[in-house]
Every structure is written in C-alpha cells, then in structure tokens.
Amino acid sequence: MGPSVLCPALVGRENESAVLHAHLDAAGHGHGGVVLLVGEAGAGKTRLARATVDAARADGLRLLAGRAVPGPSPTPYRPLTEAFLAAFRSAPPPTARELHGFGRQVARLVPPWSGAPAGAEDSPVVMGEAVVRLLRPDGPCVILLEDLHWADAETVAVLDHLADALADEAVLVLGTTRPGGAVDEILERLPGRDRSSVLAVGPLDEAGVDRMLAACLATPGPPPEVRAFLRRHAEGVPLLVEELLAGLVAAGELRFADAGWVSAGELTPRVPASLRESVARRLADLDPVARRVVAAAAMLGRRFDWELVPGIAEVDGRAVVEGLRAAVGRQLVAVDGDGFAFRHALTREAVLDDLLPPERRALAQRAWPTVERAHPGLPGTACELASELAEAAGAPVEAAARLVTSARRALDDGAVASAEVTARRARRLARGGAAVTVDVDELAVDVLVAAGKPREALALGPDLAARLPGDPDRRAALLLTLARAALAAGEVDEAARLVDEARQEEHAPLLARLDAVAAHVALEQGRQDDAAALAHRAVAAAVDAAQPAVECEALEVLGRVQREFRSGRAARWLARAADVAERAGLATWHLRAQQELALITWKADDLRATRALAARYGALTTVAVMDLSLADLALGDFDRENALEAARSCAEASRRYGLATGPVAHLWLANAHALVGDDVAMEAAVADALAPDPSDPRILGDLYGRVLVTRAFAVDDLDALRGLLDTMMTHVRRADPGRSVFPGRALWALVHTAEDDDLGVDARAEFAEVADQVGLDVFRCAHLAAEAVARGRAGAPAEAAALMERARPAGRTFDGGLGLLQWVQLLVARAAIRDGWGDPVTWLRESEAFFAAVGLERTARRCRLLMGEAGAPVPRRGRGASAVPEPLRALGVTSRETDVLGLVALGLSTPEIGARLHLSPRTVERHLGNLFARTGVHDRGALGEVARRHGVQGG
Structure with a gap:
C-alpha cells in the first residue's frame, strides 16, 4: 500500500497548544468551560484537538468524543449522544440523587438507559445540566466535539449553556468548527466570557509547511522541488499538505528508494490545485469497479457500512473488498476499527462532487432501498440518510415523507429547533405531492405552536383546513391546535371562531378536547360562568373517554375560574388535576397543577413539596x-x-x-x-x-x-x-x-391616613379596591387598621378600637404577612398614642417582642420608646441568660425573669433559686411578683405550667 505520509507530529501550533494546556490544567482543578477551535476546512483543527486530548489522557483526564455530520436535517444532540454512548454503553443506569428528574435527558445521551420516567421539562438547558451532573462523579474529563459547523440547534444551545455551567466543574468541552456554521452565534458570545475560549486555527507559514513536510516524509532533507511544490500549492493548509503528498505518492511521482525520497520529473505542470482535483486524480487511477465501490460508499456517509456497498455498486463482496483495498492504497479511505471511513469529510465530499448527476442519481436509487431494508423502521440517523438518498434519487416527495417522521420524532423528544428545521425542509420537498403536503403542513403547524410561533402556525391554518374536508376528526383536531395558537397569540376572538368551526364536526372523541379549549377561550373573554360550565362538561367527557390530559386541562380552567371568584374551591380542582396527572404519568400536567396549587395556598410546606417534585422531574x-x-x-x-x-x-x-x-x-x-x-x-x-x-x-x-x-x-x-x-x-x-x-401599598395607605389633613381618603379608597382584588387576609387586616386610624383621628375612639381589634396580628398565622402586620401595628400604635384611643401599649408589647425575636433591635427599641411616651413601664432586657419566648416577651417578661421561671418549673424553693442565680431571696420574690402580675396566674404550680407551655427550661 505504500507509506501513509500522514504527519506524525503537531507542527506550528505552539501558542494554541499553550492556551489549550492552560484550559486542561484549569479543568483538572475544577474550572472547566467550552473552547472552540475555528478554522477553514483542513486547517488542522482536528490534529490540534487530538494532540490536546492525548495530553489530557496523559494527565489522567477522561475523554468523551463525538462529532456532527453533514445533512439537511441534523439529528438532535447527535454529537453528544455519540460521545456519551461510547463512554457509558456498558455502564448501568445512574442512581445518583442529583440525577433524579433527568431520566429523559440521560436516556437520550445513552439510549440503552431508556425507560427512565419522562421529565416535566425538556430543553437544551436541562440537557446541559444533565451533561454536567452525569459527568460530575467521574472526575476531570474532556468532551471532544468535532465538526460543530454541522451541529443541530439543540447541541449548539447546550454548548451555550455549558460555557457558563462548567465554570466550577472539572469538565472541558473542546470543539472544532468551520466559520460560517451553526455555532457562529456563540462564537460571538464566548470571547466575552473568556477571550481564550475561541482559538483561530489559520494556515501555516512557509517555515511551518517545511517542518510539516519533513515530518510527513520522516526526513530532514526532503526533495527541494517537493518543498517548493507544497509552498506554492498547499496554501499553508495542513490537510492539503498531506493530500497533495498522498497524490504524488499514489501517482508514483514521489517514491521512497534506498537513498531516500526521490521525485520523478517536473512536478509543477501536473500538480492538482485543490483537494478536489487531487481526489479526482486518485479516483482516476482506480479501475472502474473500485471507483464504483468508492462512489457507493460515499453515498452512505463518511463512516459507512461496507456490507451494504455490494448492492449499491452492483458488484460482489470480493470486488468490494478489493476496491476498498485499492482506495486505502490511494489514501482515499482508511480502516476504522472493524469498518471503514473516508480519510476526511472533505475527501467524501470530493468523491461525491466527482460524480456526474446521472451517476449520483443511479447510485442513490440503489442505496435508498438498501438502507431502508437494512434498517427497518429507519431508527436514529437512518431516517435522515434515507431522506437524503430519496432526494438524490429524484424522489423529493418520498424524501419529505421520511422527513415528517424524523421531525415528529424530534418534536416528541422536545428537540423543537431541529424539528422546525426539518419541517421547513420537508415543506420545500413536498411540493407536488398532495397527500404528503397535507402531512407536512399539519406537522408544520404542530412544530410552530411548540416553537412559540403561533402567528406563523395561524398563517398556515386556513389553507390546510380547507384541504381536510373529508376527514372530520383530523380537521377538528387541526382547528383545536390552531385555536390554542390563537390563544397564545392573544387573538381570543379568532380562537373562539376556530372552536366554533371545530364544533361543527361534532365527533365524539374530540368533544372533551373541544369543551376544554372552549373553556379556556371563555375564561379569556371574561365569561367565568360559561368557562366553568364548559370545563365541567369537558371533565365529565374526558373521564368517560379516558383522556386524562384533557381532564387536567379542564380542571385547570376550573381552578382559574374559582381563583378569579376568590373562592377557596380553586385548590380543590387543582389538587384533583394533580392527582389525575400523577396517576396517568403526565409529568407536565402534574407539576403544572402542583405549582398553581402551591401558589394559591402560599404555605411554605406546599412550596417546598412542589420544589421537590420539580427537582425530581428535572x-x-x-x-x-x-x-x-x-x-x-x-x-x-x-x-x-x-x-x-x-x-x-x-x-x-x-x-x-x-x-x-x-x-x-x-x-x-x-x-x-x-x-x-x-x-x-x-x-x-x-x-x-x-x-x-x-x-x-x-x-x-x-x-x-x-x-x-x-x-x-x-x-x-x-x-x-x-x-x-x-x-x-x-x-x-x-x-x-x-x-x-x-405589599408596600398597605403602609402607603396607612401613612397617608395618619398624616394627611383629609385622613388619606383617596389613599384608603385606592387601597380598599386593591385589598378586595388581591383577596389576601393580610391586606384586609391592613385596610381595617387604616380605617381604625381614620376613625381615631375623627374622634370615634370606640369604633377605632373595635376595628383595630379585628386587624391585630395577635393569634394569627399569616404565611408571609406577619412582618407587614407588625409594622402596621407599630404605626397604628404611634397614631393611637398621639390621638388618644385604643390600647397602644399592649400592641407595642406584642410588636416589640416580635421585632426583638427576629433581630430588628432598633425597631424593637422604637416600640419601647413609644411605650414610654404612652406612660407605660418600658420593658427591660434583663441580665439573665435565657432567651425570652416571644409570647412571654409580649407580656413584658425579661430574660432574668425567664431564668426564675425555668427554676420554678423545676420545683426549686426561693432560697434555692437565689443560690442558683446568685440573687438575694428578696430579689427572687420581686421577680416572682412580676411573673404573677404579667402572666395572670397566682401560684407556683401555675407558673410551672406557663414555663412548660412556652418551652422554658431551668438550668
């Protein structure tokens, strides 16, 4: 086969290597990130990346590797799936707690782990987090992702997320890409995070070309005419250096003799000016059968299944083996494990470009059915390959049909961006095929709605609906999808019209869905009674038809209706929706209902439970x-x-x-x-x-x-x-x-009521309306407090005191509102002292105890000062060692009195208490008298009960 003339060493990339090694070192110490090598085809990105991962291996870092492949409709997350599948194929599914809720994502990264419960949220951000969490236990690692200019939109979005998410992780993502590709958008953003995260890989200078030539030929003195040849024609591109050398060797113009490398004749006139010409020359040197074998292999991709080649090339297996042997000898194809691959993606592209259109079509017409027979159901990337071959075979409508399948799969997997790209391509190819065009447009509507582009979906709707008159169920389903799109676009009247049009079909399986969507429309139109009636009917029909998703949708409407009516029954409907969704395994609806429920009840336990559920679902x-x-x-x-x-x-x-x-x-x-x-x-x-x-x-x-x-x-x-x-x-x-x-509006109304000459009449009226709309008890109490201040200023002390008793926070358990009411009580007490009404001292004692307990010492001090202004004894902190429970502090009990109280609960006598606290018996008796007066009890036994009730313990 002859020497390979591949360069065994990295040449001319010292600066880039230094930067990459710094990133490797940082990743090894827990500070990773994303670094992209950017350069034109053949610039040496791959060899620089491979040298870097070799260094990573030597340093003990784990390696994962994947690549993007060319195609009009790339498979979502393909580079990541390839990398993780190779690394985790034989590993059992992970059980780490931090991966709970990421079952869907890790199963996409490693398909053998399928069967994990679906998550409620699926997006590139969540996929990126799954990548981080899956790798975290394995220590420092490098993910090599090549040819990202061909990457799908979801992979690019994951990279964008990882650029930030890996800052404190021991993971370095190293990518290669050409400019003008899919990752251009993040190429602009990455340097803003780290200037060294984008490395341009340009052509070598002449000295670099000379060094690379010497390394390729393993000699310090290559023929000078070859050096001049490469300087003139390789343009500093490392791939062209190798390919041009390979062309010379394959043509016999450069050969290795006993004395070293020698060239035959003048090279300049016949030297190819580009890789394509170099590949064409090597193809021309093959016999016709071998050329057919290479061309057939190129139809199957850069890495190809050689066992499919005989049927495509119309030769037997022996001829395929001999043809591949010749292609390896001409350095077009390389052995790749147990299979074969073209030496470079550009080599495969050059082989395809060398084919005449009739040749390419004929090969595609044989390759297409071969691939479909070899891969029943067209799983994974086989579906995209079959579509590509069908298009090349002159069957665009058939290609579009396969793209519909591919896009549906992407949509089901949550890869909306890829589904949209594929759907748009399918629409272009489907022209002329009436049946397929309907399927494609129907797909496009679903994809556009999922992609958050409801107006584009609505633009397709009228024409598509007109083409479905013979299929009432399908047409009604389309109209409902369009109605949801109209709601999302804020076009409520159009949504109502679409629902009415869909209802004309009147087919039983869709009745529940119709009523559920109609209920949403009615709610948006402010027709709560109609919304409730439609939702009740939808719930009943959904139960009869065993349609839990529709039942959940209708129950959500009922919850929203009751919330607008400020009824406590909203929680009941949402709790039922959560239960239905959980039993049916509808993760999204389950979480959606639980979230609404928690936000309605506004209790810490409910919020924490919903948070835990969300974490489980990812x-x-x-x-x-x-x-x-x-x-x-x-x-x-x-x-x-x-x-x-x-x-x-x-x-x-x-x-x-x-x-x-x-x-x-x-x-x-x-x-x-x-x-x-x-x-x-x-x-x-x-x-x-x-x-x-x-x-x-x-x-x-x-x-x-x-x-x-x-x-x-x-x-x-x-x-x-x-x-x-x-x-x-x-x-x-x-x-x-x-x-x-x-919530500051409550204080605003109160301050104006206490200070304005007109008793804050406008502020109180505005806040009264707010309190009624918001429907929170804390707002209602604050409104009553403002009214109390107004009555007190107006000379109606009895009415003012009665209103304040209804507004006071004492004994209430407001979730998230108790602090506001204590502020309100402080301001009301200040106004009541000034205006001479109510029992401000009692209120201030309660508030002082609360503020002291939460650490607002200056606010507590303000309460004590106001008590002094009111002529009441000012509570002292005391010099005791005990923390005073808030209810006792509100009664004026000091820390030293709490010390005494705890010892009383132990049954100690007055002398024993004095000895324990280093107090005289008379001082102990004084503290006991204060305790009897403040707590309202009259004997030591009752004091002991008070201590136990408030958790006071003697020491």
Whole structure:
C-alpha cells in the first residue's frame, strides 16, 4: 500500500497548544468551560484537538468524543449522544440523587438507559445540566466535539449553556468548527466570557509547511522541488499538505528508494490545485469497479457500512473488498476499527462532487432501498440518510415523507429547533405531492405552536383546513391546535371562531378536547360562568373517554375560574388535576397543577413539596420559581436566613440557566440584607436586580416599597417612609398588576391616613379596591387598621378600637404577612398614642417582642420608646441568660425573669433559686411578683405550667 505520509507530529501550533494546556490544567482543578477551535476546512483543527486530548489522557483526564455530520436535517444532540454512548454503553443506569428528574435527558445521551420516567421539562438547558451532573462523579474529563459547523440547534444551545455551567466543574468541552456554521452565534458570545475560549486555527507559514513536510516524509532533507511544490500549492493548509503528498505518492511521482525520497520529473505542470482535483486524480487511477465501490460508499456517509456497498455498486463482496483495498492504497479511505471511513469529510465530499448527476442519481436509487431494508423502521440517523438518498434519487416527495417522521420524532423528544428545521425542509420537498403536503403542513403547524410561533402556525391554518374536508376528526383536531395558537397569540376572538368551526364536526372523541379549549377561550373573554360550565362538561367527557390530559386541562380552567371568584374551591380542582396527572404519568400536567396549587395556598410546606417534585422531574425553571416564592414568604415573616438561602439558590439558577427570575431573586437578596442594615450588600444586590432593565416598574416598585422600607424600619428611620412609599406608587401604577401584589401599598395607605389633613381618603379608597382584588387576609387586616386610624383621628375612639381589634396580628398565622402586620401595628400604635384611643401599649408589647425575636433591635427599641411616651413601664432586657419566648416577651417578661421561671418549673424553693442565680431571696420574690402580675396566674404550680407551655427550661 505504500507509506501513509500522514504527519506524525503537531507542527506550528505552539501558542494554541499553550492556551489549550492552560484550559486542561484549569479543568483538572475544577474550572472547566467550552473552547472552540475555528478554522477553514483542513486547517488542522482536528490534529490540534487530538494532540490536546492525548495530553489530557496523559494527565489522567477522561475523554468523551463525538462529532456532527453533514445533512439537511441534523439529528438532535447527535454529537453528544455519540460521545456519551461510547463512554457509558456498558455502564448501568445512574442512581445518583442529583440525577433524579433527568431520566429523559440521560436516556437520550445513552439510549440503552431508556425507560427512565419522562421529565416535566425538556430543553437544551436541562440537557446541559444533565451533561454536567452525569459527568460530575467521574472526575476531570474532556468532551471532544468535532465538526460543530454541522451541529443541530439543540447541541449548539447546550454548548451555550455549558460555557457558563462548567465554570466550577472539572469538565472541558473542546470543539472544532468551520466559520460560517451553526455555532457562529456563540462564537460571538464566548470571547466575552473568556477571550481564550475561541482559538483561530489559520494556515501555516512557509517555515511551518517545511517542518510539516519533513515530518510527513520522516526526513530532514526532503526533495527541494517537493518543498517548493507544497509552498506554492498547499496554501499553508495542513490537510492539503498531506493530500497533495498522498497524490504524488499514489501517482508514483514521489517514491521512497534506498537513498531516500526521490521525485520523478517536473512536478509543477501536473500538480492538482485543490483537494478536489487531487481526489479526482486518485479516483482516476482506480479501475472502474473500485471507483464504483468508492462512489457507493460515499453515498452512505463518511463512516459507512461496507456490507451494504455490494448492492449499491452492483458488484460482489470480493470486488468490494478489493476496491476498498485499492482506495486505502490511494489514501482515499482508511480502516476504522472493524469498518471503514473516508480519510476526511472533505475527501467524501470530493468523491461525491466527482460524480456526474446521472451517476449520483443511479447510485442513490440503489442505496435508498438498501438502507431502508437494512434498517427497518429507519431508527436514529437512518431516517435522515434515507431522506437524503430519496432526494438524490429524484424522489423529493418520498424524501419529505421520511422527513415528517424524523421531525415528529424530534418534536416528541422536545428537540423543537431541529424539528422546525426539518419541517421547513420537508415543506420545500413536498411540493407536488398532495397527500404528503397535507402531512407536512399539519406537522408544520404542530412544530410552530411548540416553537412559540403561533402567528406563523395561524398563517398556515386556513389553507390546510380547507384541504381536510373529508376527514372530520383530523380537521377538528387541526382547528383545536390552531385555536390554542390563537390563544397564545392573544387573538381570543379568532380562537373562539376556530372552536366554533371545530364544533361543527361534532365527533365524539374530540368533544372533551373541544369543551376544554372552549373553556379556556371563555375564561379569556371574561365569561367565568360559561368557562366553568364548559370545563365541567369537558371533565365529565374526558373521564368517560379516558383522556386524562384533557381532564387536567379542564380542571385547570376550573381552578382559574374559582381563583378569579376568590373562592377557596380553586385548590380543590387543582389538587384533583394533580392527582389525575400523577396517576396517568403526565409529568407536565402534574407539576403544572402542583405549582398553581402551591401558589394559591402560599404555605411554605406546599412550596417546598412542589420544589421537590420539580427537582425530581428535572423542571429547573419551576425549582427556581419555588425558591423565589420561598424567599418571598420568608421575607414576609422577617426570616432572614431562610430568605437568603432560597434567594441565593434562585439567583444562581437564574444565572446558570438564563431564567427570567434573576432580577427578583437579587431584589429579595437585597431585602434580606436590608433586614440587618447591611447597606453594602443591599446596594450590590439592588444593582444586580436593576442590571437587565433599570426602568422596570416591577423591580422599582418593590425596591422602594419593600427593600428600602425594610431598611428604614431596620435603622429606625420612620421619617423616610412617606417619601419612599410615594415613590413606590409612581412605579406601581406603571407596572403590570399581575406581576406583584406590592405589599408596600398597605403602609402607603396607612401613612397617608395618619398624616394627611383629609385622613388619606383617596389613599384608603385606592387601597380598599386593591385589598378586595388581591383577596389576601393580610391586606384586609391592613385596610381595617387604616380605617381604625381614620376613625381615631375623627374622634370615634370606640369604633377605632373595635376595628383595630379585628386587624391585630395577635393569634394569627399569616404565611408571609406577619412582618407587614407588625409594622402596621407599630404605626397604628404611634397614631393611637398621639390621638388618644385604643390600647397602644399592649400592641407595642406584642410588636416589640416580635421585632426583638427576629433581630430588628432598633425597631424593637422604637416600640419601647413609644411605650414610654404612652406612660407605660418600658420593658427591660434583663441580665439573665435565657432567651425570652416571644409570647412571654409580649407580656413584658425579661430574660432574668425567664431564668426564675425555668427554676420554678423545676420545683426549686426561693432560697434555692437565689443560690442558683446568685440573687438575694428578696430579689427572687420581686421577680416572682412580676411573673404573677404579667402572666395572670397566682401560684407556683401555675407558673410551672406557663414555663412548660412556652418551652422554658431551668438550668
């Protein structure tokens, strides 16, 4: 076969190698990322990448490798699947806890692991997270992904995610790509994250070409005419150096003799000017049978199944073997394990380009049925290959039919971008085939709706519906899909028209779906009664027809209807939807119902349970939303530690996955810092919250009405409240009312009621309307408190006191609202002392105990000062060692009195208590007298019960 003349060493890439080795070292220490080698075909990207992974292996890093392949409709995630399948084929499915909920994604990466439960969320971001979590236990590794200019859109999106997600992981993704390919968009973004993440691989200079020639021929002194030849014609492209040398060797113009390499004759006039010409020359040197074998193999791809070649080339097996032997000798084909592959993707392309159109069509006409017989059902990439061959065979309609199958598979797998590319190609090929065109357009509607392009779907609808008059069920199903598209596009009237048109078909299997979609339409039109009636009918029909997805859809409408009616029954419908979905294995509907349910009940336990469910399903967006809600809830109760934990988790997930929850997560972080008056941390978090949109009224409203108001209370700057709250309202009135409840509005109404000459009549009226719309108990209580202040200022103390008793937080268990009501109670008490009504001292004692317990020391001090203004004894902290339970603190019990109380519960006598606490008996008796007075009990036994009830223990 002769020498290979392949270059055994990497030449002229010292700078690039140094950068890549630095990335390898960083990955080995837990700081990975994505690095792309960019260069024209044949520039040496692959050999540079291979040298890098060889170094990685030597350093003990694990290697995974995959590549993209050319084709008009690339298979979603193909490079990643190839890499992970090779690495994990013989491994058992993973059981790591952090992979719970990622069964669908890991099964796509490693198909033998199929059978894992589907997740509720499927996207390139989730796939990227599966990649990270699957590799994390195995230590440092490198993923080599080649030819990414041919990659599918989903793989490119995963790469974009990994560029950020791997920053603190021991994984380096090394990719090769030509410019102008699928990854161009992230090529622009990557340098902004790390300038060394995109490395241009350009041509070698003349000295580099000389060094490469010497390495290829394994001699320091190659023939000078060959060196001049390569300098002139290889253009510094390493692949061309090798290919041109291979052409010379194959033609006998360069040969190895006893004395070394010698050339025969003048090379310049006959030297090919490009790789295509070089390949054509080598093909011409083959006999006709061998040429047919090589051409037939090229129809099957760069790596091909040689056993299929005889039928395509119309020769026997022996002729195929001899033809491949000759192709290997001419350095067109290389042995690849137990099979064969063209030496380079460009070599295969050159072979195909060398064929005349009739030759290519004839080969495709034989290859197409051969592939379909060899792969029944056309699994995996065989479907795309069959489509490509059908098109080349002059059967575009048949090609389109196979693309429909391919796109449906991609859509079912959640690879919407690839499905859209494939569907658009199918539409182009299907022209002229009436039946297939209907299938293709129907597919296109489904894909466009899934891709979030409802208006494009609606544009296809009328013509397609007109072509389906003979199939009522199919036509009605299409109309319902279009109705959902119209709802998504905000065209409610068009959705209603489409539902009415679909209803004219009146076919039983679709009645439940019809009513469910019609219920959504009615709800959007504000017809709650009609929506409820339609949804009830849809539920009944769905139950009879065993259509759980439709049942869930209708139950969701019932939940939304009851929520708009501010009825507690909304939770009942949503709980039923969650139960139906769970029993039917409908992950998306199950999580959707649980999320709505948790947001309605607004209880920490429900939010945490939904978060756990979302994590199990791999629904990362929902996990972030639940964290955001848990932070909000904790802030409402001034629970700083839990608020920080949840907000940080949401902020990190938002950054990592590019979620829209990021600004609010940073705002809640700012609020948590404001609780302890940490201005530096608060201001940094506020800057992060405002970074995406400094004029966002949603963020600005809660910044002034919540974060800065929290700071004002924390540092006891109550005089700043009015200005902050008025600024808040300017933003609140610009904001979407559905994006936040803006709890600061309660304080705004109260401040204006307490301070304005007209008793804040307009502010109270505006807030009354808000309280009614929002339907939260905490808002209703705040509204009653504002009315109490107004009555007190108007000279009706009895009415004011009665209203305040209804508004007080004492004994209430508001989830996420108790802190706000304590602020309200503090402000009401201040107004009541000034206006002379109610029992402000009792209220202040309760609030002082609450603020002291949550660490708002200055606010607690303000309560004590106000008690002094009211002429009441000011509670002292005492000098005891015991923490005072909040209910006892509200009664004025000090820390030293709590020490005494705990020892009373142990049954100790007065002298024994004095000896234990180093107090005189008289001082102990004084503390006991205070305890009897504050708790309202009259003997030591009853005091012991008080201690046990509040968890006070003697030491």
